[in-house]
Amino acid sequence: MNLQNTNLDKSVVVMKVEKDFSLKNNNTFGIEATAKYFIEIINLEELIQILSNPIYKNEKLLILGGGSNLLFTTPFFDGLVLHIKMKGVEISKEDSTHVILKVGAGEIWHELVMYAVSNNWGGMENLSLIPGTVGAAPMQNIGAYGVEIKDIFVGLEAYEIATGKVKHFSLEECKFGYRSSIFKYNAKGQYIITAVSFKLNKQPSFTTSYGAIADTLKEMNVLELSVKAVSDAVIRIRQSKLPDPKEIGNAGSFFKNPEISLAQFNKIKSVYSEIPSYPTLSEMIKVPAGWLIEKCGWKGKIVGHTGVHKNQALVLVNYGHAKGEEIKALSIEIQKSVKEKFDIALETEVNFI
């Protein structure tokens, strides 16, 4: 990744409008779906131009990044897909301890992490190898191994569809929570994120107490922690644990880990003493959705062209020709059985389109 000015405010080029466009290569589930219109957006002018064009005024809109957190539930998307490809990374502020990067929404998240790692700037290394784009990352406050983007987030710019104005959102205004933000809930469908700013640390401290990071660093014979060493460890763990969408279609964790009351947790624990749990900032207890799904007997189950991954009960997969409806139906069956067995309502992390 080269340091360059963001092209968010630059040249207007003639946009190519694709009709009846296959989205199969634009979603990590590999679902065969077709869009009525599909347009790549490389800068703000293009976005404004398209959204003020009367032809598309009444079209349903889908903002698409890497397609790694969505499920097409019908074979035809009857509307306009805007594929966000706004590129650019610029240093907007720098001093002896920190650097603030402003990054175009269409940059690939993992490439940005690798850029930070190569400069020895700390803060993003635990989020290595998460698929998708920078613009989608605030949508669900992406997180892994004890770090969420809210921890390094400075602000973002978003185009407000109703007014055509670009608004700035601070950390507080984004209302980040566990896999959530204002953009995923209260303001859903109202904004298109165009650029995000992050603050990285030139004298980083590291979060290594989550998952297998510490053990993996030991296995790798790392004697001195560094941004690169932690990133390498995270990549190693993820590659060994998570199914690669290039080999088997999936969108990572399909459900969020539910948070339940202590009373409900104790009730379940009296039957299943081994139930794992994580503390939360509130009085609630977080339990792994994957464990609940596994206890309901779904792990490794194949249902038609879809199923639950054999090693990761939280990951639903496409065995080749699954339709979005089939995966959605399987997810509903899983939700039903978790509700029946544990009285817990699983919420999907993946966005249904």
Ligand SMILES: Cc1cc2nc3c(=O)[nH]c(=O)nc-3n(C[C@H](O)[C@H](O)[C@H](O)COP(=O)(O)OP(=O)(O)OC[C@H]3O[C@@H](n4cnc5c(N)ncnc54)[C@H](O)[C@@H]3O)c2cc1C
């Ligand atoms: C193998 C695998 C592992 C994963 N691991 C993790 C993980 O560890 N942690 C984690 O948090 N997530 C994880 N994910 C989920 C996913 O990678 C993230 O949610 C990612 O941020 C999605 O980015 P995307 O560009 O692919 O978004 P898309 O799937 O294209 O879009 C997701 C949602 O955001 C909206 N959107 C996209 N771009 C914009 C924009 N610029 N402005 C407004 N709305 C927009 C879309 O309309 C859609 O509703 C994983 C996914 C996979 C496949």
